[in-house]
Amino acid sequence: DEGRHQFTLKTAKETLTGKYGEDSKLIYDLKDQGGELLSLRYDLTVPFARYLAMNKVTNIKRYHIAKVYRRDNPAMTRGRYREFYQCDFDIAGQYDPMIPDAECLKIVHEILSELELGDFRIKVNDRRILDGMFAVCGVPDDKFRTICSTVDKLDKMSWEDVRSEMVKEKGLSEEAADQIGQYVSLQGGMDLAERLLQDAKMSQSKQACAGLTDMKQLFSYLQLFQVTDKVVFDLSLARGLDYYTGVIYEAILTQTGPVPVAATQNGAGEKAEEGVSVGSVAGGGRYDGLVGMFDPKGRKVPCVGVSIGIERVFSIMEQKAEASAEKVRTTETQVMVASAQKNLLEERLRLTAELWNAGIKAEVMYKKNPKLLSQLQHCEDSGIPLVAIIGEQELKDGVVKLRTVHSREEIDVSRAELVEEIKRRTSDV
Amino acid sequence: DEGRHQFTLKTAKETLTGKYGEDSKLIYDLKDQGGELLSLRYDLTVPFARYLAMNKVTNIKRYHIAKVYRRDNPAMTRGRYREFYQCDFDIAGQYDPMIPDAECLKIVHEILSELELGDFRIKVNDRRILDGMFAVCGVPDDKFRTICSTVDKLDKMSWEDVRSEMVKEKGLSEEAADQIGQYVSLQGGMDLAERLLQDAKMSQSKQACAGLTDMKQLFSYLQLFQVTDKVVFDLSLARGLDYYTGVIYEAILTQTGPVPVAATQNGAGEKAEEGVSVGSVAGGGRYDGLVGMFDPKGRKVPCVGVSIGIERVFSIMEQKAEASAEKVRTTETQVMVASAQKNLLEERLRLTAELWNAGIKAEVMYKKNPKLLSQLQHCEDSGIPLVAIIGEQELKDGVVKLRTVHSREEIDVSRAELVEEIKRRTSDV
Numbered sequence: 001d002e003g004r005h006q007f008t009l010k011t012a013k014e015t016l017t018g019k020y021g022e023d024s025k026l027i028y029d030l031k032d033q034g035g036e037l038l039s040l041r042y043d044l045t046v047p048f049a050r051y052l053a054m055n056k057v058t059n060i061k062r063y064h065i066a067k068v069y070r071r072d073n074p075a076m077t078r079g080r081y082r083e084f085y086q087c088d089f090d091i092a093g094q095y096d097p098m099i100p101d102a103e104c105l106k107i108v109h110e111i112l113s114e115l116e117l118g119d120f121r122i123k124v125n126d127r128r129i130l131d132g133m134f135a136v137c138g139v140p141d142d143k144f145r146t147i148c149s150t151v152d153k154l155d156k157m158s159w160e161d162v163r164s165e166m167v168k169e170k171g172l173s174e175e176a177a178d179q180i181g182q183y184v185s186l187q188g189g190m191d192l193a194e195r196l197l198q199d200a201k202m203s204q205s206k207q208a209c210a211g212l213t214d215m216k217q218l219f220s221y222l223q224l225f226q227v228t229d230k231v232v233f234d235l236s237l238a239r240g241l242d243y244y245t246g247v248i249y250e251a252i253l254t255q256t257g258p259v260p261v262a263a264t265q266n267g268a269g270e271k272a273e274e275g276v277s278v279g280s281v282a283g284g285g286r287y288d289g290l291v292g293m294f295d296p297k298g299r300k301v302p303c304v305g306v307s308i309g310i311e312r313v314f315s316i317m318e319q320k321a322e323a324s325a326e327k328v329r330t331t332e333t334q335v336m337v338a339s340a341q342k343n344l345l346e347e348r349l350r351l352t353a354e355l356w357n358a359g360i361k362a363e364v365m366y367k368k369n370p371k372l373l374s375q376l377q378h379c380e381d382s383g384i385p386l387v388a389i390i391g392e393q394e395l396k397d398g399v400v401k402l403r404t405v406h407s408r409e410e411i412d413v414s415r416a417e418l419v420e421e422i423k424r425r426t427s428d429v
Numbered sequence: 430d431e432g433r434h435q436f437t438l439k440t441a442k443e444t445l446t447g448k449y450g451e452d453s454k455l456i457y458d459l460k461d462q463g464g465e466l467l468s469l470r471y472d473l474t475v476p477f478a479r480y481l482a483m484n485k486v487t488n489i490k491r492y493h494i495a496k497v498y499r500r501d502n503p504a505m506t507r508g509r510y511r512e513f514y515q516c517d518f519d520i521a522g523q524y525d526p527m528i529p530d531a532e533c534l535k536i537v538h539e540i541l542s543e544l545e546l547g548d549f550r551i552k553v554n555d556r557r558i559l560d561g562m563f564a565v566c567g568v569p570d571d572k573f574r575t576i577c578s579t580v581d582k583l584d585k586m587s588w589e590d591v592r593s594e595m596v597k598e599k600g601l602s603e604e605a606a607d608q609i610g611q612y613v614s615l616q617g618g619m620d621l622a623e624r625l626l627q628d629a630k631m632s633q634s635k636q637a638c639a640g641l642t643d644m645k646q647l648f649s650y651l652q653l654f655q656v657t658d659k660v661v662f663d664l665s666l667a668r669g670l671d672y673y674t675g676v677i678y679e680a681i682l683t684q685t686g687p688v689p690v691a692a693t694q695n696g697a698g699e700k701a702e703e704g705v706s707v708g709s710v711a712g713g714g715r716y717d718g719l720v721g722m723f724d725p726k727g728r729k730v731p732c733v734g735v736s737i738g739i740e741r742v743f744s745i746m747e748q749k750a751e752a753s754a755e756k757v758r759t760t761e762t763q764v765m766v767a768s769a770q771k772n773l774l775e776e777r778l779r780l781t782a783e784l785w786n787a788g789i790k791a792e793v794m795y796k797k798n799p800k801l802l803s804q805l806q807h808c809e810d811s812g813i814p815l816v817a818i819i820g821e822q823e824l825k826d827g828v829v830k831l832r833t834v835h836s837r838e839e840i841d842v843s844r845a846e847l848v849e850e851i852k853r854r855t856s857d858v
Binding site for chain 1: 520522524525528529531532535539649650653654655774775778779782785786795796797
């Protein structure tokens, strides 16, 4: 696990001192950069928005996997770090409503399905529906954000505790709190959006109606994408970040057992993380105002995006592999070029280069006379599936003994057919 | 070009302020981290060595592409940044001499050949040969490093200027300088290493002999790897970094024309960069002492590595593409799902999802009724090779009109055979 965190950007100065000779003057100390107050990036979304504004990009679709920094309390054992990876996908541009939003959800569905992390659900809601709901329930305008962040805790607190926080800590009226309570218990699909559009109170809010109309549209696209089996319109989904303006979503793993233990860890994708719900592995939403905040003329570029909590996903995958006693393959190497006899280093190197030149991922031990057993053991340990063994006899016959590591089966393959045979036998790994 | 530099880790604090709501407290300011003096990493080699020592890793082979930071004068127009990517490959472990070293050179050869950047040469030398040479030429011990860094300037200064710097600025005797001058003019291969082993003066240095013996060994492996056509043993190659202990190398582009202009840019891989020779695109060497400097007990892990100057490589590739008026493909998308008629958004989305589910990289315009021309234009612009066009007639007939963008040829393909047909037609892109 440490392997994914091996290279940190910040480094104690003494680590670098005395290593670079005359170039040392170029070491980038952060202490005295001309009085600028600098920060390390907190997520990938805000820098993305700034980039679009600065470079006048009006439409783009991209993914980005990179590190972000949080001045949080690290908890190494729970996979929670101050420096960690995020994996974001965003679509920016002025388009017809809900088409890119639906694609983001399709992508979350596809990733979580393909990774086989267990059953999952994707909750969706809309900032406009939340704000409309707060308005019609009698929440004062200036309390929308703080009440919203209390609602956001429903995934880890009971309704009673959430209600109590709203009323006692945040000064909301009991009546308003109870009305919110009725709405946030609702879950459904296109039908629920339809019903709320007819709802006497909700339909009074233009904002809510706009959100609900879009929600219906979204579900119609999700049907075309065949992902409605996992998507739930859930009025309790709030999400804390200020920059969301429309649809918001969050994917959670619903399986019980050893997996959700890992899934409760923090420190992964922030959009996913902030929910801190058990098993939250992805999240995101629409942020139509963020680019405009960086544009000198305030020009807006509508955006929608998703963040996959890859550190969390990896830790779940590792725990699953551990639980099933399955070896995680740590190499892409297809074949190890080996020998049982001495003084064949040159022949091993020659064959290795032949395989490399043919596009085969081959490895060879950097020893003049390694033992066959240690060569085979290395394949077992790192999951290399094949061994190409050469000896005096094989060289004379123009063949290679190709050994399948897991079955220990060995066959003679002519040198001319070796590349194709290796490709054939490793096409599935 | 800006695209590769879009996401910076350091961010003006105001960029982040007011975006995250209650989470803002987690923003990682670098100003007051408990009085620690922090630096951003300068290269990938020193952090790699520290990682090996801290985690007691005694052998590993890995590549790493990531950003490093230099407090250098940025020159954006010449592709020289304070923040830029490096691409390193290293082999750590106690092995028989020169086998991993040869693999590093094979990899440089393979990368530069496959990228088709033009003709290149890889210069090799050895720190021990340099030090032995300095010793037998009468350079005082305490001047080895400074004389070495003057020799390193031979790729951009004449011998006269280098000699003058050694004698006038660094106080070397004229006699010693002239003896160095004779050696550093030598270039060759295994034969030169052989000859220098017999050289009356050079053979007096044990260090030089060890380096020359290894150089012969290295060339014998390079012959097996079939890369000697590009590799030259060059006694003028010095390289500045303190941490090298054995073989050193540097790859340069030798082609003239528009390419070397880009190649003179700085700001790319440091191992490549420090040479600052015209066209330096990769470099590296053996550093057997670095890991031990981080190990509490001083345990050594021998290492050899190479750094590819990927920013420089990219800028050369872009210039070549520009010069040949060739369009750089900016997408991996295989097919655009399009329509000439109105009201077919749903059908387009359905087909797109079908293709996605079959593993095809498909795109669709996020508009209800885009014009066919704008859909085709987008394919032209971004290099999408195929368009799957549907209309009322195609839907009725259960076919798709598959258009090849560059030839404008269109054929009807049955819906059932579409995936295979797309795969067949895009297998080479």
